Amino acid sequence: MQQVYINQLSRHAGEEVTVRGWLYNTRSSGKLMFPQLRDGTGVVQCVVFKKAVAPEVWDALNHLGQESAVTVRGTVRADERAPGGFEIDVADAEVLQRAENYPITPKEHGTEFLMDHRHLWLRSRRQHAILLVRHTIVDAVRDFLNRDGFVLCDTPILTPAACEGTTTLFEVDYFGEEKAYLSQSGQLYNEATAAAFGRVYCFGPTFRAERSKTRRHLTEFWMVEPEMAYATLDDVMNLSERFLSSIAARVLEERPEELKVLERDTSKLEAITPPFPRLHYDEAVRILHEGHERGEMEQRFEWGGDFGSPDETYISGRFDKPVMVHHYPAAVKAFYMQRDPERDELALGVDVLAPEGYGEVIGGGERATSLEFLEEQLRLHELPREAFEWYLDLRRYGSVPHAGFGMGIERCVAWMCGLEHIRETIPFPRMLYRLRP
RNA sequence: UCCGCAGUAGCUCAAUGGCAGAGCAUUCGGCUGUUAACCGAAGGGUUGUAGGUUCGAGUCCUACCUGCGGAGCCA
Incomplete structure (x- = not known):
């Protein structure tokens, strides 16, 4: 008897197989039953005739609660009436555990209820589809960077100090001797490994203790950060463009079924191909000013500020591809950004704004190479010099132009899937008011 | 942290200041091709918490709690 996964059933038409899974839903019609089984790879409809199985099998399946653990043995048969095109004529079945009163019914539920039952919500079709897309995106990210010559060189999660000194950090007691902080970026360590390996990336969890409460924020999220030695802002933009395009292509290629479940407009993903529009900060501001004059933007944007969420949405809304905005005012960017040699008030940084809001x-850019400049920046930002001594070493010993970026995996997943909220893009989201389950 | 909205059965929601309701889920019964199956019946409530106004509060007022949406900050 071969044990088969549901997504492989089409290869076993006419054969007798065993499927092991959980009861997804049942329809019963007296002497005929249609239990639907899911096994993690898909859902299949089973057909049970009362006369075709032993009485105890019929009784066991009858009135069985949703998500009960069941194995069935039967013959695979193509049938137009079956969702998915194939069904199983059941000859025998075994109930491993009878589940009662499964809380998530095949009806609508509110967000709070579903989040409280996240450990069970993961079993539902939509969440299942999202997390499979996430899996493919993570896979595509690693494949792309590995094939492009980047070396995985992970950076520490427990760190002694703020990397950028701006956002809030989660504090951890380190053996009662000192405070440690959960990493909010692998950026600075990446610069060290890039000087060791040339092209590197780190990919791991990132923590931000910001009291942000929007559909785009998690307190714990996954970030991939490539960093290249002997590279410039243009190299970062070229890489970003190829990187995002390859991810979109992989999702389209490997997850058409999941995108269908999510009702994603795939033309939006097909549009993600090089080249992406590149916008100097000055031009972006001009677009915002035009928007204001047309009455499409409430407030007139002041040159020099960072873009707020409505600004980003307005700018990106004018393109059907991701937009790369570069040369931001240095004042709104991190201290380690390289300055534009022609306009010192600008930083060689770039933000890639995804379409559809x-x-x-x-976010990324070119890093400062000058020891003196960084020493001055540390002073201006009132950062503890001792903590950054090792970082300054990178400018003492073979300082070269280098650049990189960071991408938030969950925002990418939300975008590719066309989701309203980032909370569904990670199995167990951590948010301002959500630490459990 | 600020602004706005909400909280009624296990779930999703209704109820003009005047008897606490429906659908789904659950339990029982019926049905040999169902597609969120259908038909019939039953059980299920300290209306988020604490005060207040009123003859009378799910409904109005105040505070708090919880959640949602947005802003700021950011990926």
Whole structure:
């Protein structure tokens, strides 16, 4: 007897197989039953005739609660009436555990209820589809970087100090001797490994203790950060463009069924191909001013500020591809950004704004190379010099132009899936008011 | 942290200041091709918490709690 996964059933038409799974839903009609089984790879409809099985099998399946653990043995048969095109004529079945009163019924539920039952919600079709797309995106990210010559060189999660000194950090007691902080970026360590390996990336959890409460924020999220030695802002933009395009292509290729479940407009993903529009900050501001004059933007944007969420949405809304905004004012960017040699008030940084209001998915740029400049920046930002001594070493010993970016995986998943909220893009989201389950 | 909205059965929601309701889920019964199956019946309530106004509060007022949406900050 071969044990088969549901997504492989089409290869076993006419054969007798065993499927092991959980009861998804049942329809019963007296002497005929249609239990639907899911096994993690898909859902299949089973057909049970009362006369075709032993009485105890019929009784066991009858009135069985949703999500009970069941194995069935039967013959695979193509049938137009079956969702998915194939069904199983059941000859025998075994109930491993009878589940009663499964809380998530095949009806509508509110967000709070579903989030409280996240450990069970993951079993539902839509969540299942999202997390499979996430899996493919993570896979595509690793494949792309590995094939492009980047070396995975992960950076620490427990760190002694703020990397950028701006956002709030989660504090951890380190053996009662000192405070440690959960990493909010692998950026600075990446610069060290890039000087060791040339092209590197880190990919792991990132923590931000910001009291943000929007559909784009998690307190714990996954970020991939490539960093290249001997590279410039243009190299970062070229990489971002190829990177996002390859991810979109992989999702389209490998997850058409899941995109259908999510009712994603795939033409939006097909549009993600190089080249992406590149917008100097000055031009972006001009677009915002035009928007204001047309009455499409409430307030007139002041040159020099960072873009707020409505600004990003307005700018990206004018393109059907991701937009790369570069040369931001240095004042709104991190201290380690390289300055524009022609206009010192600008930083060689770039934000990639995703279309459809998904906001900033990538942020990056060229890093400062000068020891003196960084020493001055540390002073201006009132950062503890001792903590950054090792970082300054990177400018003492073979300092070269180098650049990189960070991409938030969950924002990418939300974008690719066309989701309203980032909370569904990670199995167990951590948010301002959500630490459990 | 600020602004706005909400909280009624296990779930999703209704109820003009005047008897606490429906659908789904659950339990029982019926049905040999169902597609969120259908038909019939039953059980199920301290209306988020604490005060207040009123003859009378799910409904109006105040505070708090919880959640949702947005802003700021950011990926």
